[in-house]
Amino acid sequence: xxxxxxxxxxxxxxxxxxxxxATFLLFSVLPVDPASxxxxxxxxxxxxxxxxxxLGYDQPLINQYFTFMKGIFAGRSYGEGAQxxxxxxxxxxxxxxxxQCVTEMITNALPATISLTIGSAIIWLTMGIGLGxxxxxxxxxxxDRVSTGLAIFGLSMPTFFIxxxxxxxxIIWLQIFPFPSYTHFLDNPFKWAQALVLPWFTxxxxxxxxxxxxxxxxxxxxxxxxxxxxxxxxxxPRRKVLVRYVxxxxxxxxxxxxxxxxxxxxxxxxxxxxxxxxxxxxxLALNSVTDSDLPVIVGITLxxxxxxxxxxxxxxxLYASLDPRVRLES
Amino acid sequence: MSLDxxxxxxxxxxxxxxxxxxxxxxxxxxxxxxxxxxxxxxLFAPWVCALLKIDPYSLDNTTLDSVGIPNSPFGGMSRAxxxxxxxxxxxDILARLIYGARTSLTVxxxxxxxxxxxxxxxxxxxxxxxxxVDGIIGRTIDLLLAFPSLLLxxxxxxxxxxxxxxxxxxxxxPARMTYIILILTLFGWTYIARVMRGQALSLRxxxxxxxxxxxxxxxSYMIFKEILPNLWAPIIVYASLTVPGYxxxxxxxxxxxxxxxxxxxxxxxxxxxxxxxxxxxxxxLFIPGTALFLLVLxxxxxxxxxxxxxxxxxxxxxxx
Numbered sequence: 277x278x279x280x281x282x283x284x285x286x287x288x289x290x291x292x293x294x295x296x297x298a299t300f301l302l303f304s305v306l307p308v309d310p311a312s313x314x315x316x317x318x319x320x321x322x323x324x325x326x327x328x329x330x331l332g333y334d335q336p337l338i339n340q341y342f343t344f345m346k347g348i349f350a351g352r353s354y355g356e357g358a359q360x361x362x363x364x365x366x367x368x369x370x371x372x373x374x375x376q377c378v379t380e381m382i383t384n385a386l387p388a389t390i391s392l393t394i395g396s397a398i399i400w401l402t403m404g405i406g407l408g409x410x411x412x413x414x415x416x417x418x419x420d421r422v423s424t425g426l427a428i429f430g431l432s433m434p435t436f437f438i439x440x441x442x443x444x445x446x447i448i449w450l451q452i453f454p455f456p457s458y459t460h461f462l463d464n465p466f467k468w469a470q471a472l473v474l475p476w477f478t479x480x481x482x483x484x485x486x487x488x489x490x491x492x493x494x495x496x497x498x499x500x501x502x503x504x505x506x507x508x509x510x511x512x513p514r515r516k517v518l519v520r521y522v523x524x525x526x527x528x529x530x531x532x533x534x535x536x537x538x539x540x541x542x543x544x545x546x547x548x549x550x551x552x553x554x555x556x557x558x559x560l561a562l563n564s565v566t567d568s569d570l571p572v573i574v575g576i577t578l579x580x581x582x583x584x585x586x587x588x589x590x591x592x593x594l595y596a597s598l599d600p601r602v603r604l605e606s
Numbered sequence: 607m608s609l610d611x612x613x614x615x616x617x618x619x620x621x622x623x624x625x626x627x628x629x630x631x632x633x634x635x636x637x638x639x640x641x642x643x644x645x646x647x648x649l650f651a652p653w654v655c656a657l658l659k660i661d662p663y664s665l666d667n668t669t670l671d672s673v674g675i676p677n678s679p680f681g682g683m684s685r686a687x688x689x690x691x692x693x694x695x696x697x698d699i700l701a702r703l704i705y706g707a708r709t710s711l712t713v714x715x716x717x718x719x720x721x722x723x724x725x726x727x728x729x730x731x732x733x734x735x736x737x738x739v740d741g742i743i744g745r746t747i748d749l750l751l752a753f754p755s756l757l758l759x760x761x762x763x764x765x766x767x768x769x770x771x772x773x774x775x776x777x778x779x780p781a782r783m784t785y786i787i788l789i790l791t792l793f794g795w796t797y798i799a800r801v802m803r804g805q806a807l808s809l810r811x812x813x814x815x816x817x818x819x820x821x822x823x824x825x826s827y828m829i830f831k832e833i834l835p836n837l838w839a840p841i842i843v844y845a846s847l848t849v850p851g852y853x854x855x856x857x858x859x860x861x862x863x864x865x866x867x868x869x870x871x872x873x874x875x876x877x878x879x880x881x882x883x884x885x886x887x888x889x890x891l892f893i894p895g896t897a898l899f900l901l902v903l904x905x906x907x908x909x910x911x912x913x914x915x916x917x918x919x920x921x922x923x924x925x926x
Contacts, residue, residue, distance in 0.1 A: 540754070584751065588751075588752075
């Protein structure tokens with residue numbers, strides 16, 4: 277087991293290095309000059325050149341990459357003398373467009389995104405797995421038809437359309453909610469939840485549909501395993517067979533996918549956040565694209581990739597500790 | 607019934623068997639008819655619109671009031687405009703939906719074709735060859751899955767579209783559609799590749815593969831002539847389930863302003879516009895939205911029907 281963990285973590289670090297290089301190369305094709313963006317109204321070519329040197333964009337790409345990576349671990353300072361300033365570690369660069377360290381902008385956007393992710397994950401896992409279990413236990417009956425019907429309904433609704441529909445129905449038509457304005461949880465938990473209920477469901481409906489299918493198919497497949505047949509044959513109560521044997525066997529792949537989905541969401545739900553105007557990572561990303569704010573785009577891409585790669589590794593390790601076959605295979 | 611007729615066994619190909627199973631699924635048949643109708647309407651859009659005397663571009667001020675809101679109920683539905691008119695411009699919604707379906711289906715079908723092609727070839731290659739090929743393809747998939755694809759697609763669009771134009775693609779909407787198709791293929795092939803890899807891993811241990819190898823078949827022959835023919839069923843199922851996803855994604859891109867641009871019609875573009883008319887003309891949200899939902903739903907149901915018809919394994923699970 278220890279060997280597996282070490283190997284998996286080594287691969288994780290390797291993948292993170294590759295991801296960071298790929299991101300750097302990819303975005304170096306963008307014809308955006310962060311030095312001129314930062315210059316303001318009274319700009320002269322000399323100022324741009326000075327800025328470029330201050331930001332390090334005059335260096336060859338490979339040097340820029342290493343300075344950037346060093347900044348993540350050791351922090352980074354810009355400029356010299358009276359104009360010097362620094363972004364403490366972990367530094368993902370500096371946005372001249374906003375005059376802020378990228379890390380600071382991301383930290384400001386994270387609470388909204390984390391709130392959205394946790395809330396919607398709870399809803400979609402409960403709804404999705406619940407409907408899936410009901411469906412598998414009553415295969416072919418009316419409960420199964422309703423659940424699978426709901427699932428395909430949810431799968432066929434594009435996220436932005438669900439968002440618009442919920443806004444129309446609950447905010448404009450029924451006026452149950454005011455138009456969402458995000459409030460920090462610690463400032464006012466009630467307003468926080470009020471602003472997030474609709475976005476939670478927007479994200480959850482699509483995902484729940486997928487989990488209903490996964491749970492149903494997984495359980496039906498597990499039901500045809502020999503050990504389940506044995507459990508039935510030795511006369512265990514139906515409930516016990518379903519929970520202890522079938523659901524347990526079917527839940528592992530669901531946990532794997534849930535881990536990844538949550539990691540991806542932590543990188544920001546671009547559509548949901550922009551439809552509802554939530555000040556999270558997704559909206560920050562979209563705004564940065566509009567503003568051509570390159571350092572922020574690079575920062576968010578790397579953070580999201582980091583979440584996904586780490587979640588992937590953790591899930592693999594968890595999986596291996598639960599199921600010895602995985603360890604032996606690789 | 608006489609004895610021999612009940613014993614006479616008629617030979618049926620797997621495709622025939624699948625079609626017989628598919629036909630029993632009434633929901634799937636309805637969905638198939640519906641999607642065929644939409645595809646036909648989109649294919650013959652100019653003729654259909656001429657026949658219905660509607661036009662996606664002509665502005666019709668007579669249907670709007672002084673602030674640009676349709677002046678009759680339900681978004682201005684009338685005999686001249688069966689699904690109403692766009693607020694602000696008075697363009698016919700039905701005609702714009704039909705032309706929008708053209709864009710949407712073109713992107714979705716071409717992207718599905720390339721996604722499947724790339725995924726099938728790379729997946730079978732990885733599973734059949736194993737070793738270093740498998741390693742490289744597997745790590746590439748890991749890498750692609752780690753990237754926030756939507757963010758990359760959005761942020762690279764302003765750069766890549768001019769590059770496509772400089773490579774000879776016509777400027778404007780064709781270049782925008784090509785970009786979407788390329789990027790969907792780039793990020794989309796990984797799923798089907800993993801399915802194909804798994805299938806190829808088990809097929810390569812079979813006798814017929816060993817026999818072909820023993821008679822000196824080359825890798826390309828093994829992939830296309832020996833392994834691929836055994837995998838048509840999952841390929842058809844996954845391809846058919848990719849289409850609805852891509853229709854939804856295309857609409858999402860045009861909703862975000864990355865798809866085709868006006869005056870060309872797009873479903874996502876209409877929905878993005880509808881936000882401004884939420885209070886005054888909700889029909890403008892509901893009609894294109896419902897159309898989009900129904901089309902995606904229909905393709906999903908056809909895909910599900912195909913999966914059940916081509917993969918009867920699901921029936922064998924025992925009852926608990």
